[in-house]
Amino acid sequence: MLNLTFAQNLPFPHFGLMSLSAVLQKHAISQSLIITNLEKKPARAILETEADLLAFYCYSGFFEKILQICKEVKANRKNTLVIVGGPHPTFSPEIINEEGIDMVCLGEGEGAMEELCSKLINGQEISHIPNLWVKNSKGINKNEIRPLIDDLDSLPMYNYSLYDQYPQINSSGELRVLGSRGCAYNCAYCHNQFMRKMYKKKGKWFRSISPEKLVDQIEVHTKKLKIKKIDFADDLWGTDKEWLTSFAKEYKKRINLPYFVSIRPNLVTEHTIGLLADSGCYCLSMGIESGNYNIRRQIMNRDITNDQILKAARIIKKHGIKLRTTSIMGLPGETYQEAVETVSVNIQAGSDYGMFYVAQPYPGTDLKNYAIEKGFLEKNIRSDSYDLLSLFDTPIRQIDPRVLRLHRFATFLVLFPFLFVFVKLIVQLPVPETINRLVTKFALAIIYKKTHQISFLVLFKHAMAYSKNLGRS
Numbered sequence: 001m002l003n004l005t006f007a008q009n010l011p012f013p014h015f016g017l018m019s020l021s022a023v024l025q026k027h028a029i030s031q032s033l034i035i036t037n038l039e040k041k042p043a044r045a046i047l048e049t050e051a052d053l054l055a056f057y058c059y060s061g062f063f064e065k066i067l068q069i070c071k072e073v074k075a076n077r078k079n080t081l082v083i084v085g086g087p088h089p090t091f092s093p094e095i096i097n098e099e100g101i102d103m104v105c106l107g108e109g110e111g112a113m114e115e116l117c118s119k120l121i122n123g124q125e126i127s128h129i130p131n132l133w134v135k136n137s138k139g140i141n142k143n144e145i146r147p148l149i150d151d152l153d154s155l156p157m158y159n160y161s162l163y164d165q166y167p168q169i170n171s172s173g174e175l176r177v178l179g180s181r182g183c184a185y186n187c188a189y190c191h192n193q194f195m196r197k198m199y200k201k202k203g204k205w206f207r208s209i210s211p212e213k214l215v216d217q218i219e220v221h222t223k224k225l226k227i228k229k230i231d232f233a234d235d236l237w238g239t240d241k242e243w244l245t246s247f248a249k250e251y252k253k254r255i256n257l258p259y260f261v262s263i264r265p266n267l268v269t270e271h272t273i274g275l276l277a278d279s280g281c282y283c284l285s286m287g288i289e290s291g292n293y294n295i296r297r298q299i300m301n302r303d304i305t306n307d308q309i310l311k312a313a314r315i316i317k318k319h320g321i322k323l324r325t326t327s328i329m330g331l332p333g334e335t336y337q338e339a340v341e342t343v344s345v346n347i348q349a350g351s352d353y354g355m356f357y358v359a360q361p362y363p364g365t366d367l368k369n370y371a372i373e374k375g376f377l378e379k380n381i382r383s384d385s386y387d388l389l390s391l392f393d394t395p396i397r398q399i400d401p402r403v404l405r406l407h408r409f410a411t412f413l414v415l416f417p418f419l420f421v422f423v424k425l426i427v428q429l430p431v432p433e434t435i436n437r438l439v440t441k442f443a444l445a446i447i448y449k450k451t452h453q454i455s456f457l458v459l460f461k462h463a464m465a466y467s468k469n470l471g472r473s
């Protein structure tokens, strides 16, 4: 029996690990999971599982922390093999050179993990497994990537039970679901662009689970977990009209719970939004990204006009759906005036919840290349230069301080637009960053309370748990 320990930092279900866990269930493997941010001593918790194989999910912003944990595990149990997968190893596989890591997985991991585990169980050589870079005494084997999984219906259902030992994870009454992989678009700051290039000639990047199979999965989990709301975590919804029509019909008939999805302004039509509203969509997230058309087109590769954005917002609101907008500030070379336009367009769109991120030029994206080329970013930035939540900091340099000060007030301004005139004056002053950040946190708390429809007491409890978790490794 192989002892496999999955590990992740954040206290949310990760579809990647739930999928790996599901495909490995038919093998002679004992599986466990450690959520490092919920453990006082994460390495100790992993050691207690007596892992033969430690399989870590890795975001870019967490890599340094993960590395420390892996080193500690290996120092105490040298036979534990460590493999890391997920976004960061996919974009930066050279992390294999670090002591403490034996293998990295690039891209989809189902086939690779199945092959790896079965070879470990049978005592076979593991250096030549597609999708893996493997370190051994002779050096590093950089294997090819296998084709993409063409038919998502062929995969078993995500194993939500992986999180059973952390009862708080699946007990919120909200089920996060994923109906597709990839995206049909190519925005310059988004991982999809990199993934499409990496998988060139290896299959179609954007794939969906069939509407029937998706609704089957939701049905199983809603019954088991007493679910009241569904949150679709897909990158984007609504590209395939035929799929959407059958999904909406099937979902309404069998699930009929309020749900949340993301859409792009250019996909918003009366017909699409009508279908979504009728089948239970109560809130749509739509990317505005920047209020300035030139930035959107030239730096973000999003050729969408302000008119398209505002028209889409009107249609969404007309159908009684709440509108959550997302935008990015602190982009390379963005002027204060352009940042003001971003807030203004959010206000004009009548956004109910305006989320404003600070730009993170993630590895492998055109945004990162652009920022380096124009001198706004060092070539060799460390993975911990990224802001884990994309909420306050950025490795991008030479940002007008007024842009970041305005960013701190942006969510607040979407809630209270009449304060814009005062904020335009305040951002000219060197107000201490602690105060600015408090404003952002306050506005985000209001939004969180509104979206989750919770009392102030519950809000306070969540806020305490959240800040405690983020403080840990």
Ligand code: B12
Binding pocket: 010, 012, 013, 014, 015, 016, 017, 019, 020, 054, 055, 056, 057, 058, 059, 060, 061, 083, 084, 085, 086, 087, 088, 090, 091, 105, 107, 108, 109, 110, 112, 113, 178, 181, 182, 189, 190, 191, 192, 233, 234, 235, 357, 362, 363, 388, 389, 390
């Ligand atoms: C759903 C989602 C979430 C969910 C669930 C978490 C999760 N990771 O599953 C939530 C909402 C919690 C989340 C949070 C965050 N997310 Co997120 N999220 C996604 C999203 C949209 C889908 C991920 C997914 O489920 N894919 C489908 C599954 C099946 O694929 P997968 O996760 O890649 O896993 C496969 C492979 O990577 C591999 N694999 C994964 N792990 C492992 C481990 C091993 C050992 C092996 C061998 C293989 C392997 O095999 C898996 C199966 O094929 C992606 C974008 C995307 N489409 O990938 C962003 C993405 C992963 N998120 C990202 C980020 C940064 C975040 C945040 C940390 C910050 C932020 N501002 O968004 C937050 C945290 C916010 C908070 N509130 O604390 C970035 C990561 C960038 C990077 N370089 O690290 C992405 C790529 C989006 C982006 N901005 O470009 N996220």
Ligand code: SF4
Binding pocket: 183, 184, 185, 186, 187, 190, 191, 192, 193, 235, 236, 264, 287
């Ligand atoms: S539409 Fe959204 S998910 Fe798709 S590439 Fe652009 S930012 Fe990424």
